[in-house]
Amino acid sequence: MIQMNSRLHVRRQCRLLKVNRSSLYYVPKPPDPEHQAWLEMVMQQIDRIHLEHPYMGTRKMVILLRQMGITITRKTVRRLAAIMGICAVYPKANLSKRNFKESIVPYRLRNYKACFPNQVWSIDITYIPMPHGHMYLTAIIDWYSRKILEYYLADTLDKETVIAAVKEAVARYGIPAIINSDQGSQFTSDEYKKLLKQLGITQSMDGRRRWADNIMVERWFRSLKNECIYLNEYQTPRELLQLIGKYVKDYNTIRPHEALEYQTPDEVYYSCFQAA
Template identity: 45%
Template sequence: MKLRPSVGLDDLRKYKVVVYPHPAILAEETIMLLNEYVQGGGKVVSGARTGYKDETGRCRMVPFPGYAAELCGIHLEDFTRIVGTVKPALVRMVGEAVGLEKAVAEGRQADLLSVNRTSVYRPMSEKQTSAENIQIMHRIDEIYMKHPYYGYRWMTTTLREQGFDVNLKRVRRLMRLMGLEAIYPKPNLSKRLHARYCRPYLYLLRGLTIDRPNQVWGIDITYLRMGKGFMYLFNIIDWYSRKVIDYELSNTLEKGFVLKCLRRAFRSCRPEIMNSDQGSHFTNADYLELLEKENIKVSMDGKGRATDNSRTESDISDR
């Protein structure tokens, strides 16, 4: 007999035992029917994956075995990867708690959870930057702010003069970790004009009288030195009122946090002109398409014109 929607409780009562192997997909109506059958004295034998999927084939977002927990008499308190000092999962069967580390060997636990045995026997060690490296990175940051044209060789020489015991490889690795490199004229500067880059726009603010809010917004990204590493701050400032429209923090320089902040700001108001530098965040297609969709004019600092976006940068440094 198959448990079709037409099968009722009277049909099941004809049998003392119902064997239902591997009913992974169980509708709530079927579970209620089986519960009534069991409460009436019947017995149900089912597989290990009973009821963990709904009618659409998706896993239920409830503790395993889902709505069949009362029917099976099993309730899984928690499930997690058993690594290091993490407390193992507890399974309560008929009101009694059993620790998996006592009932099941570690090798068997790894097989059941599809986890590599090596990760169970050898606790994972989280790599952290040492306090000494943090101190060196802070000093590198201070030197780089004064001398952005220093590469890792000059940086190593300067650090040694200040009493730090470092070599070239260590300084190079830390500067790469911080995303710092010497600023100097490089060949192939037309790379930004290739297909994967977007051509910079003109600077629209020269000679423009800014006399009302939301006429011009300025945007920029700066990095903040933290106790262990750096955070990146994206800021939107109204040039007329100097009001911070919105901001977003990120621990990476991916473009996503810039677009997220802009979309959030556009829900309340929009500028006529958006001014920025020619950084990769502001010359990529996604950013330009967003401004075009919102009918916002794009303005970018001129090449070699460090003061064109001075209002935005000075506001960030003041705050």
């Protein structure tokens, strides 16, 4: 709205519009490629530390990173961890009240045992490092069979990814009775809750101080990273998606699962429907 060639002085225009005049002349500085590459490297190390020691906070992370030769401050580690969507796993003090209590639903699965497929699903999101940047993986797992029903790779943390993952899983496998998640903003959004309500799915969320409530999908993320992501090279999101797709296929169809009496998730999932 401000015109440099107007008969009205720029100072006067800024005053009328209540705009700081210095912001008018500000030119954003493009990010330094070397600094961005360094930040991505640090984020990869933070992800590795969190994967092996999920209880570790930013103070101890800083110490471990410095032992690796990475000079960094706690403030930077805290900021990068927030971007990645991770936090230390431990009971936290009730220092503040949430302003979105109406968005939180109870955890409905305490002492609950799934007896057949599609009774309970879990959904979660994890950070995946890239050579230049990072991606986020959304996954849905069936509680009874441990089968990975759907996965969705995206470069942002938003509600659209979880909504798309749920829609794809429902289209392929039917509607579950309950779907559990953490209390992330994607799962407390009106759009996500409206979708579950339209589908007739009961929503469940991890309880406060109950980080283990969604442990099934968290353990799968850990296996994926240790057995696949960190052992292979990939350059593009397409290559990463192909790598994850192969791992999911092998996990569902080939790999025996100890908790399933060494059957594969696919064998357990589909055998129930065959018996019926």
